[in-house]
Amino acid sequence: MSDERRTQFGLTLTAIQRHRQGHHGWSALHRAFGRLLSAGDPAFCRLLDTAWAARPGISDAHLITLLSAAVRGVCLRDGGTEAWSGLEELRDLVERNEAALARDICGRSNSFTGARRFLAPQLIIGGHAAQHGLDEVRLLDLGTGVGILPRQLNNRTVYDRFAKDLSWEPWTPAYWTIPLTARCGVDAYPLPTLEWVYACHGPSSYYKDRFEELMWSFEQTADVAEDVVIRELDILDLPRLAAFIREHTFNVITCNFVLFQYGRQFQKAVEDCVMSSIAEPGLFLTMNPSQALLSPGCRIRGRLAGGRTELRLADASDAHLLGTITVGPDLTTIIGEGRENSGG
């Protein structure tokens, strides 16, 4: 692979270490990756070349997080030690597990799944349904991971626990129960397992807490487990995606922390496919990191079926939806003026 791509990858590795979440456990590994790269370690460089040959469009930030999860997965399978404290151990681990690591970075995606991310869709989808007088919301979650969001919607216990740590500025949208009649999620082959999702969490008490929140959410939402349908579907397979949306007449589609893993042309192709297939009055909601993965925030955007423009709904200070979330200029287009305590 070209020196230029390696140099760029090294710069992203340095930049990602400044990310606040880096301090939640990943930065030691990212530093060690940087040292293997500068040293031109043969197994490590071969691994990067393999990933770039198989996935030429992969962003550096996504490859870094994916490689980190793959290394962590190997460590956990090997008996729970996270052996990158020393450079030699990491070099040795990469050399011994090159084929398994290559399989993960060529065939999987980062499947970090946030238990708090449904907080914003709950209010936006609820407000949208109330505003349009919808008596049925048929939900499809693209890149659902282990399918937590379709389970969590309308669970007031889970909502109330997490909503306490998210403050809306300058006003909080009203909470509405969503008239859900279908809860579906899709993800790419191989469907992410809890083991893989755990590997995608950093080795720190911060991420241990996030993972426990996910497990707690699963327990709390057991009552709707049978209503949630999870299917394998590659959303880049546009004809299949369109047929699936039309067949099930989905009218609300969410896609959180998925599209940023792809280049702009793929993102646009998926968005166009969703908007031309969604049932009316349709709402497509996306959540993506503000600046690739280089800073902590995220933006929430939406499109209404038939509408021409992307709507700016909210910006959160942290992609895990802890902290502050600021109402965007177009939120009332979707939910009207409904504020907290005025909904039902």
Ligand SMILES: C[S@@+](CC[C@H](N)C(=O)[O-])C[C@H]1O[C@@H](n2cnc3c(N)ncnc32)[C@H](O)[C@@H]1O
């Ligand atoms: C970072 S995770 C986000 C999980 C969840 N949506 C959330 O926000 O917590 C991204 C998910 O998108 C999935 N994904 C990536 N590319 C995909 C594709 N082409 N088709 C379907 N799912 C995809 C990955 O497998 C992964 O589980």
